Amino acid sequence: GCFADPERAGLDADAVFDGMTEHLFFTLGKLAPTASNHDLYMALSYAVRDRLMTRYLASLEAIRARPHKTVAYLSAEFLIGPQLNSNLLNLGISKEIAEQALRRFRIESLDQILEVEEEPGLGNGGLGRLAACYMESLASLQVPAIGYGIRYEFGIFNQLIRDGWQVEVTDKWLKGGWPWELPQPEEACFVGFGGRTESYTDGKGNYRSRWIPSEHAIGIPHDVPVLGYRVNTCNRLRLWRADATESFDFYAFNIGDYYGAVEEKVGSETLSKVLYPNDGTDEGRRLRLKQQHFFVSCSLQDMLRSLGNRGIPIEEFPNHWTVQLNDTHPAIAVAELMRLLIDEHYLDWDTAWDITTRSVAYTNHTLLPEALEKWDLTRFASLLPRHLELIYEINRRFLQQVRLRYPGNDAIQRKLSIIDEDGGKAVRMANLATIAAHHVNGVAALHSDLLKRQLMPEFAEIWPEKFTNITNGVTPRRWVALANPALSRLLDEHVGPEWITNMELLTKLEERQHDTAFLEQWGATKLSVKRKLAGYIHRQTGVLVDPSSLFDVQVKRIHEYKRQHLNALQVITHYLRIKNGQANGMAPRTVIFGGKAAPGYYMAKLIIRFINGIAETINADPDMEGRLRVVFLPDYNVKLAEQIYPASDLSEQVSTAGKEASGTGNMKFAMNGALTIGTLDGANVEIRERVGPENFFLFGKTETEIMELQTKGYRPRQIVETLPELAEALRLIGLGHFSNGDGELFRPLLDNLTGFDPFFVLADFADYLRAQDEVNQAWTNRKQWNRMSLLNTARTGFFSSDRSIQDYCQTIWKAEPFPVEITC
Numbered sequence: 001g002c003f004a005d006p007e008r009a010g011l012d013a014d015a016v017f018d019g020m021t022e023h024l025f026f027t028l029g030k031l032a033p034t035a036s037n038h039d040l041y042m043a044l045s046y047a048v049r050d051r052l053m054t055r056y057l058a059s060l061e062a063i064r065a066r067p068h069k070t071v072a073y074l075s076a077e078f079l080i081g082p083q084l085n086s087n088l089l090n091l092g093i094s095k096e097i098a099e100q101a102l103r104r105f106r107i108e109s110l111d112q113i114l115e116v117e118e119e120p121g122l123g124n125g126g127l128g129r130l131a132a133c134y135m136e137s138l139a140s141l142q143v144p145a146i147g148y149g150i151r152y153e154f155g156i157f158n159q160l161i162r163d164g165w166q167v168e169v170t171d172k173w174l175k176g177g178w179p180w181e182l183p184q185p186e187e188a189c190f191v192g193f194g195g196r197t198e199s200y201t202d203g204k205g206n207y208r209s210r211w212i213p214s215e216h217a218i219g220i221p222h223d224v225p226v227l228g229y230r231v232n233t234c235n236r237l238r239l240w241r242a243d244a245t246e247s248f249d250f251y252a253f254n255i256g257d258y259y260g261a262v263e264e265k266v267g268s269e270t271l272s273k274v275l276y277p278n279d280g281t282d283e284g285r286r287l288r289l290k291q292q293h294f295f296v297s298c299s300l301q302d303m304l305r306s307l308g309n310r311g312i313p314i315e316e317f318p319n320h321w322t323v324q325l326n327d328t329h330p331a332i333a334v335a336e337l338m339r340l341l342i343d344e345h346y347l348d349w350d351t352a353w354d355i356t357t358r359s360v361a362y363t364n365h366t367l368l369p370e371a372l373e374k375w376d377l378t379r380f381a382s383l384l385p386r387h388l389e390l391i392y393e394i395n396r397r398f399l400q401q402v403r404l405r406y407p408g409n410d411a412i413q414r415k416l417s418i419i420d421e422d423g424g425k426a427v428r429m430a431n432l433a434t435i436a437a438h439h440v441n442g443v444a445a446l447h448s449d450l451l452k453r454q455l456m457p458e459f460a461e462i463w464p465e466k467f468t469n470i471t472n473g474v475t476p477r478r479w480v481a482l483a484n485p486a487l488s489r490l491l492d493e494h495v496g497p498e499w500i501t502n503m504e505l506l507t508k509l510e511e512r513q514h515d516t517a518f519l520e521q522w523g524a525t526k527l528s529v530k531r532k533l534a535g536y537i538h539r540q541t542g543v544l545v546d547p548s549s550l551f552d553v554q555v556k557r558i559h560e561y562k563r564q565h566l567n568a569l570q571v572i573t574h575y576l577r578i579k580n581g582q583a584n585g586m587a588p589r590t591v592i593f594g595g596k597a598a599p600g601y602y603m604a605k606l607i608i609r610f611i612n613g614i615a616e617t618i619n620a621d622p623d624m625e626g627r628l629r630v631v632f633l634p635d636y637n638v639k640l641a642e643q644i645y646p647a648s649d650l651s652e653q654v655s656t657a658g659k660e661a662s663g664t665g666n667m668k669f670a671m672n673g674a675l676t677i678g679t680l681d682g683a684n685v686e687i688r689e690r691v692g693p694e695n696f697f698l699f700g701k702t703e704t705e706i707m708e709l710q711t712k713g714y715r716p717r718q719i720v721e722t723l724p725e726l727a728e729a730l731r732l733i734g735l736g737h738f739s740n741g742d743g744e745l746f747r748p749l750l751d752n753l754t755g756f757d758p759f760f761v762l763a764d765f766a767d768y769l770r771a772q773d774e775v776n777q778a779w780t781n782r783k784q785w786n787r788m789s790l791l792n793t794a795r796t797g798f799f800s801s802d803r804s805i806q807d808y809c810q811t812i813w814k815a816e817p818f819p820v821e822i823t824c
């Protein structure tokens with residue numbers, strides 16, 4: 001059948017103009033002559049959305065008519081970024097076509113319209129952005145998939161910088177209306193919390209347990225279409241918004257408890273109110289567990305319902321759904337699926353466990369002990385009493401197996417148990433996920449190896465075949481084609497436009513590595529993009545930077561393990577060398593930082609203040625003019641990232657070895673031709689292997705060396721004594737040189753570094769300076785630099801999320817492409 005009026009699906013400028021005109025008038029209630037840029041953004045977005053609908057409905061219908069295994073990607077975060085440009089690209093509406101339509105509203109450039117788009121900040125950083133890249137690649141590879149998450153009313157906070165400090169501002173991304181979602185109130189789901197369990201005997205004389213929750217919420221799906229690149233597959237991102245429960249309200253109204261009813265309404269609505277930053281503080285922990293159970297329960301009910309609607313028996317669940325847990329945030333799915341199968345669908349334990357373990361797989365995204373989710377047992381029991389019963393039974397059966405395998409080994413039981421018995425009892429979500437999952441994967445080769453050998457050696461011994469690696473990837477559509485149109489044109493010319501869906505083709509660029517004219521064009525392209533960023537920096541911060549200087553960039557969440565303070569110390573050394581007349585041959589640099597600190601993470605916020613203090617002192621010093629600039633760009637988000645990666649020369653990936661699971665920014669930089677200065681951590685290891693060690697600035701201790709240093713006993717103060725440049729930098733900081741004479745301001749940072757230095761900043765400092773000198777040398781030979789830059793782009797096709805998704809499909813999901821036809 002035909003899904004829509006073909007008139008509404010045209011991709012030419014006339015059709016887009018007609019669509020905009022209609023939406024301006026009928027949907028937005030505006031007349032063209034008085035329409036604002038925001039009105040035109042909305043009108044264009046609605047016109048584009050219309051053109052997604054044919055493909056979206058055809059994709060849904062295809063699955064309904066002919067069942068096919070579908071990936072359910074469960075994630076508490078989806079950091080999807082701006083939608084308009086990505087949908088234009090994937091549909092095949094070029095910038096020229098869009099601008100032809102816009103000119104009829106007296107708008108000259110598409111950028112003016114893209115500028116007003118608010119991005120939904122529904123994630124903290126890498127984990128949420130990875131989920132978004134994966135949704136895009138799944139659609140582009142025509143794999144049926146649904147992303148399940150939470151429609152937070154307030155996403156990650158907006159960051160202001162006041163007097164050098166981070167200030168958090170509520171993110172009201174919905175305020176102007178967000179045109180990309182389709183609420184589906186008729187598919188709402190009902191979720192319980194709290195209360196108690198009771199046992200009863202069913203009609204057949206079986207003992208059963210049931211849950212009588214004390215509280216409920218309703219999840220309303222808000223669906224965001226996710227279109228693949230130039231294909232008909234348009235998958236769904238289903239985000240749940242929490243609403244109050246009408247039926248309970250009515251009951252309370254009848255007994256006259258009006259305020260009690262309103263209270264329940266307020267209580268359940270706060271569920272999807274706000275995204276929590278991962279700061280490890282205890283604040284809001286109960287609500288976070290509630291959020292997790294809320295979206296997981298809605299999602300699993302939705303999957304079961306879709307089987308029911310299609311008349312598919314529940315035992316077939318694993319053939320129709322493959323459920324991926326993005327970290328442990330959705331790990332309650334293990335217990336909730338068991339509960340739904342046993343309590344609501346009356347399956348026996350073994351059948352339910354078989355279905356669950358054949359469906360669920362788990363991705364680990366961090367080894368940091370403080371980041372591994374644990375829920376206080378009492379709190380867990382009060383919120384999810386039935387789930388705790390089920391977890392105890394899962395645990396009892398599992399520990400039985402462990403005892404048979406390791407008779408008399410009490411230590412191993414304590415370590416593998418889902419329940420942590422050391423200190424205050426707690427539920428360990430990673431253990432629950434690992435026991436139930438058919439696959440457990442890390443996100444880069446090194447990380448997966450450490451996961452197996454350090455974090456979970458006993459689990460890996462019991463189930464060696466369970467553990468695997470899938471190295472992260474990023475979508476080349478957003479991170480190259482959209483973010484870097486200048487580079488894309490060059491790639492189209494010299495490789496052919498197929499690179500965009502087959503990034504390995506970029507190796508063809510290597511043919512040009514000795515072509516002087518091409519290398520000059522390569523450098524000129526980078527320079528043109530740097531000019532644009534320089535303009536943005538000037539508008540945002542008032543700092544004038546020289547586009548021909550080396551753009552040295554570190555953008556990512558602020559965290560001690562990521563070591564922005566190591567970079568900051570390098571900047572101070574650079575400054576001191578200039579001051580002391582020892583800067584001969586040091587090329588002009590612009591050091592750019594960006595990133596948010598969790599609001600409760602004191603040291604991270606102090607690092608931001610530290611960077612801004614350094615920037616203030618250096619940028620005001622006439623001796624630094626034309627030689628060194630330092631910039632902290634406020635409010636780093638997806639939109640800003642799209643401006644930054646293409647304009648970077650040097651990518652700072654300087655985390656303590658063993659601490660950064662993968663990194664994905666490192667890939668975006670390298671694809672866009674930045675060289676990396678980095679440690680052997682996360683995916684840096686694989687980036688270096690692929691681009692070649694001669695095209696990567698390696699420094700720092702290996703993970704093994706860090707471990708050795710830790711066991712030997714690490715004395716950071718001794719390092720200071722052997723490094724005069726470091727000692728001088730620390731002395732100046734202590735004198736208040738970067739804080740208007742206030743010697744106390746950065747004292748906690750100094751004490752941290754010279755006292756414990758938990759992330760080995762000082763241990764890696766000397767080698768870092770050495771590598772930075774190499775960077776400077778390489779930059780001085782610009783032809784050679786451009787060649788290295790080209791080779792970085794040419795050899796990083798592996799880091800396309802298309803490759804990651806193909807890996808997941810083959811090794812974990814057993815899911816295949818399912819092309820969608822449109823029969824109009």
Ligand code: 26V
Pocket residue numbers: 125126127128130278279280327365366368370371443472660661662663664682
């Ligand atoms: C959470 C917490 C919470 C407690 C305080 C410290 C802390 C630090 C980090 C986290 C995040 C854990 C999960 C996460 O976002 N991991 C990131 O996942 C990316 C995608 O796989 C990966 O590229 C990053 O290396 C990894 O940090």
